[in-house]
Amino acid sequence: MKKALLLLFLSVFLTKTYAQDYFPINESVQNKNKNYTVFTNATIYVTPTQKIEKGTLLIQDGKVVSVGNNISVPKNSITIDLEGKTIYPSFIDIYTSFGVEKPKSNLGRSRDPLYDTKRVGYYWNESVRPEVNTYETFKYDQPKAEELLKAGFGVVGTHIPDGIAQGTGILVALNNTQNSKQIIANKITNHLAFSRSALTNQAYPSSLMGMMALLRQMYLDLDWYKKGNSETKDLSLEALANNEKLVQIFTTEDKLNSLRAAKIAKEFGLTYILKGNGNEFERIDEIKNTNAKFIIPVSFPEAYDVSNPYLSNQIELTDMRFWNQAPSNLKILSDNGVVFALTTDKLKKTEDFKPNLLKAIKYGFDKTKALEALTTIPAAILGKSNEVGSLKTGSYANFVITSGEIFDEKTILYENWVQGTKYVVNDINSKDIRGNYNLTVGKDTYKWKIEGTANAPKSEITTTDDKKVNSTFAVSKNWISLLIKPADTIKANFTRLTGFIEKPESLSGKAVFANGDELVWTALRTSAFVAVKDTVKAEKPNPVIPTTYPNVAFGDAKKLTAQTLLFKNATVWTNEKEGILTETDVLIKNGKIAAVGKNLSDASATVIDAKGKHITSGIIDEHSHIAISKGVNEMGHNSTAEVTIQDVVNSEDINIYRDLAGGVTISQLLHGSANPIGGRSAIVKWKWGAAPEEMLYKNQPKFIKFALGENVKQANWGIDNPTRFPQTRMGVEQVFTDYFQRAKEYDESWKKFNAGSKKGKAPRVDLELQTIAEIINKERFITCHSYVESEILMLMNVTEKFNFKVNTFTHILEGYKVADKMKQHGVGASTFSDWWAYKFEVNDAIPFNGPIMHNEGLVVAYNSDDAEMSRRLNQEAAKAVKYGNISEEDAWKFVTLNPAKLLHIDDKVGSLKVGKDADVVLWSDNPLSIYAKAEKTIIEGVVYFDIEKDAEKQLAITKERSLLIGQMLQEKNKGLSTQPPTKKEKTEYHCDTLEQ
Incomplete structure (x- = not known):
């Protein structure tokens, strides 16, 4: 009796002591279970493609010892007969936030932005946080683990999703009983994203282009730092260097962002695993060409409740179409050879994973490929193929036991074993008592x-x-x-x-x-029990709407190609010395203007009767803000010369098609006017259906946006206490002077370093100063937002001190006051036709501004700065005739040849000259007439807008909407979940638009 009491006391004491970690336990003296567990008579999938019938799986100490048909079973074995059952490797989800708490802002309601970091010893931007390690704050989440175990998962990768450089992630086994074995790897992934940190009030970056510029600067700084050029230690760059060999996962959440991340990776020789969002099929060719591996969510949108016809009219066709097409994404990725893993991310409930995956399989996704995407592929991405993702000898004993084929609706998942520890989902020994x-x-x-x-x-x-x-x-x-x-x-x-x-x-x-x-x-x-025979045929998935280019309303069924076209007997506005020609032919061939004259012929050409119609070169909009993603202004600093609109062209914007319908073929997409020195511009050709990179004008001249006036000093930002410098017009002048001087010194430091055979410590590459140095070296041109004469004169004086000139003053509504000084300086003007009095600094604007500057001998263009105006610039040009008695031919040059000259591309576009790009518009009437319609808009021989096809597209859109509404009504009638119809408000960017 005493002995029993003593054992009981020791048992309680040791248990209590161990629980409180008063002293370590020497594992060498603990009793370990060395028994084997044997699973026999099962169908075993060692890998998705290696299947064993009537197989045996032998495990010990959480690992696979052997698997096959003729396995020698040790004597100290526990045998489990799985006759009629199937064993699969447990699933792997490498993209979760399991066991971590997403950081919440502790900045309160402060509206004052921070321009410099308060962190000492870390990188200058607080959204760059590579020193964050998930394992340091990780807490195993048992309830969430059970959700994942029930869905078939055995291993997850997890990280803290905060910031642009987010730090390291860990690999966790969902082993609910063995705490010491749960973390398989405490640093396995390094995470990045296009997102600001919730823990900072730093103003920069405030836009997507700012985030891309920050990433570039970060990698340049890393390279410079690793070469020993820094005088001080930077803990963020140290961590970034240490994380380089980890798997790099970049969260993009959009197909175009995936292309942007791939662009960064290519520039710096990196390999990113891209975490997408399910719309990759919409640009599958470009996605495939990234050669990147992906992580794809199995999350599909619910049908809209379209029972109310008035509310359903608010739903964009794009959103309705995405509901229909999204389940086919996995099949399309797989068919195109894109390697991807699957994730539960974006699911409302983990239990939705299997139904959604089965839906994708109904839409044609191969079951073997599905199993690979959940096992061997994520294991290979992580470099852990020898440990997880299969049941090969030596792997962790992570497997599920099912009643049959795992991707069958009626299959029961009985048990999920992780590291040899059993988790019961459904009782495998339950007897059928029906x-x-x-x-x-x-x-x-x-x-x-x-x-x-x-x-x-x-x-x-x-x-x-x-x-x-x-x-x-x-x-x-x-x-x-x-x-x-x-x-x-x-x-x-x-x-x-x-x-x-x-x-x-x-x-x-x-x-x-x-x-x-x-x-x-x-x-x-x-x-x-006799099961009632299911007489209902398996429900077929909804017919999938074919993808278009782009995959929005008015997209084309296939990518458009150049044609050989011969226009006969048109009135041709050449913009050359020949002037306006009547009864003249224009031949377009190989994307160029092949001939302009009478009685032309070409056997290979499609002949178009243009009698009574007018042909011009395409309209060029020198100042536009359409088709830009996630911010037209990077307003976080007073100079953001490092950012570029070329990074954020949005090829899906419907305004592109509307511009084409108005005869616009080329636009310069400008940064906004939130800061004195803004970002670099993008000159684009509106190739509807092409990818963003394909829209960029090839070998385009380099431009940058500057700004003067109320916007840059924050006078009209609507905030009570603006904190960013400058806040006065004299402060604006000082910004220019300071940055030009800094850039000059920066440029000289590099010239000195290069002249010295690159010996010693190299200067730090600064993308901002590098860009401004290009201006001083006359390699980049300034387009400057301007209004008031005093500021116009100021900037010309400042630039002349640094021995270069402003290229273009845009808006320039007081240009008529200083036209002589502008002529002397050598600057051009891109203005509005008749905008005035819409804010204080525009009070002196007059509609005769453009003609006055033109008559002074300046190159004058009319621009839009507005999505609505950009599609009717032909009518804006006509106002030069009304207000200034400018000839029709010269007025037309205000929107064609003159902006081409301002952009330094007039050798290729802007007029109808043999050898120039075939950027051509066929008009129904005199292009300056309010009755004129663009019947065909052609870029490099490709007809991107055709008024007859446009009518056909409108009918097709009506028919498609009706089809999709019918499908959605069926979903609701079946009792399936629906979402309420919503009208998406689109932000039309202007110079002063600030991203929220």
Whole structure:
């Protein structure tokens, strides 16, 4: 007795001590279970493509010892017969935030932006946080683990999703009992994203282009730092260097962002694993050409509730179409050879994973490919193929046991073993008791019908004369619990039945009556369960709407190609010395203007009768803000010369198509006017359906946006306490002077370093100063937002001090006051036709501004700065005739040849000259007429807008909407979840638009 008490005391003491970690336990003296566990007679998938029938799996100490058909079973083995069952490797999700808390802003309601970091010893930008390590704050989340285990997952990668450089992630085994084994790798991934940190109030970056510029600067700084050029230690760059060999996962959340991240990777020789969002199919050729591996969510949008026809009209066709097409994404990626893993990310509930994946399989996604995307591919991405993702010898014993083929709706997942530890999802030993029984409880006899599924049976009890009896029924681990309430008894007078299932043919147990009496109950099966044959055919998925280029309204069924076109007998506005020609032909061939003249012929050409119509070169908009993603202004600093609009061209913007319908073929996409020195511009050709990079004008001259006036000093930002310098017009001048001087000194330091055979410590590459140095060296041109004469004169004086000139003053609404000084300086003007008095600094604007500057001898263009105006610039040009008596031919040059001259591309475009690009518009009337319509808009021989095809597209859109509405109504009628219709408000960017 004393010995027993002593053992009990020691047991309690040691348990308590161990739990509190008062001293370490020497594992070498602990008893370890060295028994083997053997699973026999199972169908085993060692890998998705290696299948063993009637196989044996042998595991010990959490690892696979052997797998095959002729396995020698050790004596100290526990054998589990899995006759009729199937074993698969457990799934892997390498992109989660399992066990981590996403940082929440602790900045309060402060509106004052921070321009310099408060962190000492770290990188200058607080959204760059590579020193963050997930393992340091990770807490195992058992409830979430159970959700994932039930879905078939055994291993997850997790990280803290905060910032642009987010730090390292870990690999976790979902082993609910072995805390010491849960973290497989504490630093396995390095994470990046296009997102600001929630933990900073730093103003920069405030836009997507700012984030891309910051990434470039970060990598340049890293290279410079690793070469020992820095005088001080930077803990962020140290961490970034240490993380270089880890798997680099970049969260993009959009197909175009994936292309942008791939662009950064290519520039710096990096390999990113791109975490997309499910719309990759819309630009599959470009996605494929990145050669990147992807992580793809299995999350599909719900159908819209379109029962109200008025509300349904608010839904964009693009959104309706995406609902229809999204389930085909995995098939399209797979068919195009894109390697990808799957993730539960973006799911509302983890339990939605299997239904969504089965839906993708219905849409054609191969089951073997699906299994690879959940096992061997994520394992290979992480470099852990020898440990997880398969059941090869030496791998972790991570596997699921199922009733059959894993991607079948009726398959039951019984158990999920992780590192040899069993997690029960459904009882594998449950006996099938379905059928009809005679139930006897004391003197009472009932009819008992048990249906449903073997794993989740349903019960119904009736009297012998078929009257339904109130009852509740449950089965757990082969134990039956049954409550019966006969109709003739009082309200709470239940009879409680329990019993263990030994033989399904004959059930028995103990019955306890309301008065406490106990009796034995029995149930004898009278007939076996017969499943009702499913006569309903397997439901076919909705017909998938074909993808268009771009995949929005008015997209084309296939990518457009150049044609040979011959326009006959048109009025041709050449913009050359020949002037306006009547009854003249224009031949377009190989993307160029091949001939302009009379009686032209070409056997290979499509002949177009243009009699009574007009042909011009395409309109060029020198100042536009359409088709830009996530911010037209990078307003975080007073100089952001490092950012470029070329990074953020949005090829899906419907305004591109509208511009084409208005005869616009080329635009300069400008940074906004939030800061004195803005970002670099993008000159684009509106090749509708092409990818963003394909739209960029080839070998384009370098431009940058500067700004003067109210915007840059924050006078109209709507904030009570602006904090950023400058806040006065004299401060604006000082910004220019300071940055030009800094850039000059920066340029000289590099010239000195290069002249010295690059010996010693190299200067730090500064993308901002590098760009401004290009201006000083006359390699980059300034387009400057301007209004007031004093500021116009100021900037010309400042630039002349540094021996270069402003290229273009845009807006320039007081240009008429200083046209002579502008002529002397050598600057051009891109202005509005008749905008005035829309803010204080525009009060002196007059509609004669453009003609006055033109008559002074300046190159004058009219621009839009507005999505609506850009599609009717032909009418803006006509106002030069109205207000200034400018000739029609010269007025037309305001929107064609003159902006081409300002952009330094007039050798290729802007007029109809043999050898120039075939950027041509066919008009129904004089292009300066308000009645003129662009009938065909052609870029490099490709017809991107055709008025007849446009009418056909409008009819097709109406038909497609009706089809999709019908499909969505069917979804609702089936009782499936729907989402309310929403109208998406689109931001049309202007110079002063600030991203929220």
